[in-house]
Amino acid sequence: MVQNKCCHIFAIRKVDLEQKKRKICKRCGFVDYKNPKIVTGSLVIKNKKILLCKRAIFPSYGKWTFPSGYLDRSETPEEGAIREAKEEVNIKIKLRKLFIVFTLRKKNLIQFVFLAKHLNKTYKPGIETLEARYFNYKDIPWKSLAFPSVTFTLKKIAKLPKKLPIFHTIIRD
Numbered sequence: 001m002v003q004n005k006c007c008h009i010f011a012i013r014k015v016d017l018e019q020k021k022r023k024i025c026k027r028c029g030f031v032d033y034k035n036p037k038i039v040t041g042s043l044v045i046k047n048k049k050i051l052l053c054k055r056a057i058f059p060s061y062g063k064w065t066f067p068s069g070y071l072d073r074s075e076t077p078e079e080g081a082i083r084e085a086k087e088e089v090n091i092k093i094k095l096r097k098l099f100i101v102f103t104l105r106k107k108n109l110i111q112f113v114f115l116a117k118h119l120n121k122t123y124k125p126g127i128e129t130l131e132a133r134y135f136n137y138k139d140i141p142w143k144s145l146a147f148p149s150v151t152f153t154l155k156k157i158a159k160l161p162k163k164l165p166i167f168h169t170i171i172r173d
């Protein structure tokens with residue numbers, strides 16, 4: 001999104017070639033397109049165990065998820081997934097495959113999930129993580145997962161579909 005010194009004052013007008021109604025600033029002409037935000041993350045698997053992080057941030061504080069977060073400016077989904085794993089659990093990862101692309105329509109958000117390998121030996125929670133742990137599949141805390149997308153992803157990993165990535169839209173998020 002374009003940032004400038006203007007304190008935007010928005011009006012709803014038809015602005016572009018398609019003549020769709022959008023929020024446009026009456027002072028500077030900035031158009032608030034509301035393009036989807038992009039989240040990227042990784043499912044890190046080691047000795048058949050899955051790395052999960054307990055969130056130290058809202059929403060879903062205290063719930064488990066895999067390392068993921070918003071893309072930075074001009075970052076690729078791959079770079080973002082690697083950076084998030086480093087920030088959230090202090091691990092170095094290698095991405096193997098794009099696993100799932102989610103569209104969370106109501107949240108106006110697209111999420112990439114990669115399968116990844118943990119390269120270094122250790123891991124340690126970062127500031128956005130209360131605790132990090134490798135779980136055996138049967139021990140996954142299903143009732144304490146942070147988001148429906150986490151549940152979906154972990155269910156799919158049980159029996160890896162032949163065709164990757166899987167494209168999935170979450171309706172109730």
Ligand SMILES: [Zn+2]
Nearest residue numbers: 006008025028
């Ligand atoms: Zn403005």
